[in-house]
Amino acid sequence: MILGIGIAVAILVLFGLDRLALATERRGWIYYRHRRASPGGVGNALLEVQALIEPRVRATVEARQEPAAPGETAADPPSPGRNRAPRRTR
Numbered sequence: 001m002i003l004g005i006g007i008a009v010a011i012l013v014l015f016g017l018d019r020l021a022l023a024t025e026r027r028g029w030i031y032y033r034h035r036r037a038s039p040g041g042v043g044n045a046l047l048e049v050q051a052l053i054e055p056r057v058r059a060t061v062e063a064r065q066e067p068a069a070p071g072e073t074a075a076d077p078p079s080p081g082r083n084r085a086p087r088r089t090r
Contacts, residue, residue: 025032 021030021032024030025034
């Protein structure tokens with residue numbers, strides 16, 4: 001009898017947590033079931049951390065964050081001189 005009550009309480013708690021998570025997802029606070037996080041978000045964050053450790057990665061980070069020129073789409077080839085890593089001096 002006690003086991004049955006425990007299982008019923010556990011199911012109710014899990015159902016309540018599911019409803020709470022769905023409500024917070026509707027408000028935009030978390031990604032839970034219906035919306036997915038952008039796949040590049042974690043990669044960009046890790047790239048920022050790597051840029052702190054390795055300064056030469058900074059050019060890659062800046063190229064990803066640089067907005068496209070007006071009239072340019074992602075399918076267009078890059079303009080000459082854009083998105084190039086700075087030259088190193090010896």
